[in-house]
């Protein structure tokens with residue numbers, strides 16, 4: 001009897017604590033319209049029933065307006081697809097951190113890399129890693145980008161005349177080997193675990209675990225995760241990946257190099273940079289390993305998906321594929337085997353518009369969860385209290401009809417003609433995010449994906465029986481189509 005009363009008291013206290021922990025959000029509810037979910041689970045059950053569909057969000061924009069209160073799984077959020085509000089958020093010094101749920105998931109699954117850091121830790125790490133993303137370093141990767149893309153082209157030749165094929169796994173292989181070498185050094189390629197695909201599998205698991213742990217936050221609870229066997233598998237993967245990275249770090253620490261004789265580029269690749277920072281005592285081993293892992297995670301699937309979605313749209317809109325091919329013929333009169341230089345890329349202005357239009361319609365990172373570290377006053381007068389999760393819905397910012405017109409949902413590279421860009425809100429297009437915490441690999445991604453697309457489109461024409469109307473999204477950190485188009489590859 002006594003213990004029952006105790007339990008009731010505990011439950012009531014837990015409930016009061018829960019309400020108290022969300023008090024800021026309830027205050028915001030007085031000022032912003034939105035969807036009141038169920039206690040504790042919010043939208044979660046509905047969201048599971050709809051199989052992680054994101055269409056629901058579009059309906060709630062119609063019902064509650066472009067900035068409203070909603071839920072991401074079990075987390076209450078302020079959701080927005082309004083460029084003005086996005087600008088307020090991304091230019092504020094009080095909204096630079098990712099949400100707790102996202103940071104925790106990244107730390108648990110991949111360790112303390114820059115993407116997973118908050119506050120002053122993030123500021124410091126960003127300064128430390130910035131040199132790894134400078135122009136000279138990027139230029140030193142050009143031979144690697146060309147070589148790995150040539151391997152991809154050779155492989156695609158074997159697909160010609162084979163009917164419709166899955167291409168996404170091939171693009172993932174391409175971007176993974178590229179990211180691995182640019183991050184960890186080109187020696188890694190000979191590693192047997194890389195050659196037989198073991199390492200890629202582990203990274204796949206890591207990425208999936210990260211995504212699922214954001215979507216189902218209960219996976220972040222140590223007890224639940226252990227009971228379900230998730231924790232054991234997670235630790236196994238992370239131990240394996242850390243051991244892989246550590247062996248390379250230790251190898252580098254052993255070999256004495258004369259830094260003054262090395263070029264700026266070679267000194268500043270991610271692996272050489274973290275080894276330098278370990279030597280000077282500025283980075284722990286754990287931080288260094290996390291940094292390497294998260295750089296690879298940030299870069300490989302996003303780039304592969306960009307190549308994949310751009311080709312999808314070009315297969316669905318053949319007249320634009322032909323226009324892209326005409327431009328390539330002019331820039332590379334000697335055909336598709338030419339080395340692609342940085343200058344060549346600057347000349348591919350139509351391809352640039354195509355890629356931007358593709359990242360507009362199918363943004364590789366569709367949603368950005370941030371969190372306010374102090375009260376944040378929006379220009380529309382609303383005050384967002386400290387500690388509220390703010391979700392920037394990049395996908396729907398990019399399809400906001402007030403900024404992109406009534407045809408916002410169709411593919412039209414003319415959206416990126418200079419005249420149209422000038423007239424548009426600067427925060428209506430944010431595939432790499434903007435401001436202090438934008439994508440560090442932005443230039444890297446643009447260059448490597450353009451080289452891949454340039455070579456693919458010079459050598460092949462792609463077609464598909466997939467229909468544009470059938471595009472449907474599966475909620476995920478990286479853009480994920482529920483049904484993935486297959487391609488037929490034709491030689492040019």
Ligand code: HEM
Nearest residue numbers: 114115298299302303306364365432433439440441444445
């Ligand atoms: C098309 C490909 C890519 C897209 C669309 C993309 C997009 C993004 C976005 C939206 C963010 C911001 C996340 C946030 O603020 O919460 C981000 C962060 C980041 N990206 Fe990328 N990315 C791409 C490729 C890459 C590549 C290739 C690399 C590495 C070589 C990279 C490295 C990073 C890093 C390190 C961060 C964290 C920056 C920080 O927290 O300060 N990304 N990316």
Ligand SMILES: *[C@@H]1O[C@H](CO)[C@@H](O)[C@H](O)[C@H]1NC(C)=O
Nearest residue numbers: 191192193194195196197198
């Ligand atoms: C890949 O190669 C490594 C090292 O030789 C081996 O330990 C591992 O079992 C192999 N994995 C697969 C899937 O073949």
Ligand SMILES: *[C@@H]1O[C@H](CO)[C@@H](O)[C@H](O)[C@H]1NC(C)=O
Nearest residue numbers: 169170173194195196197200
């Ligand atoms: C990706 O590369 C690995 C290692 O080279 C290989 O084992 C695997 O079969 C490749 N996967 C695909 C889909 O080509």
Ligand SMILES: *[C@@H]1O[C@H](CO)[C@@H](O)[C@H](O)[C@H]1NC(C)=O
Nearest residue numbers: 256257258259260261262263
């Ligand atoms: C490194 O190289 C520089 C210039 O080539 C030379 O002056 C210096 O003595 C070398 N340092 C060591 C430790 O070998």
Ligand SMILES: *[C@@H]1O[C@H](CO)[C@@H](O)[C@H](O)[C@H]1NC(C)=O
Nearest residue numbers: 352353356416417421431432
């Ligand atoms: C494409 O987008 C990038 C920003 O992501 C921008 O720098 C570039 O100028 C854009 N190109 C065109 C043609 O709009």
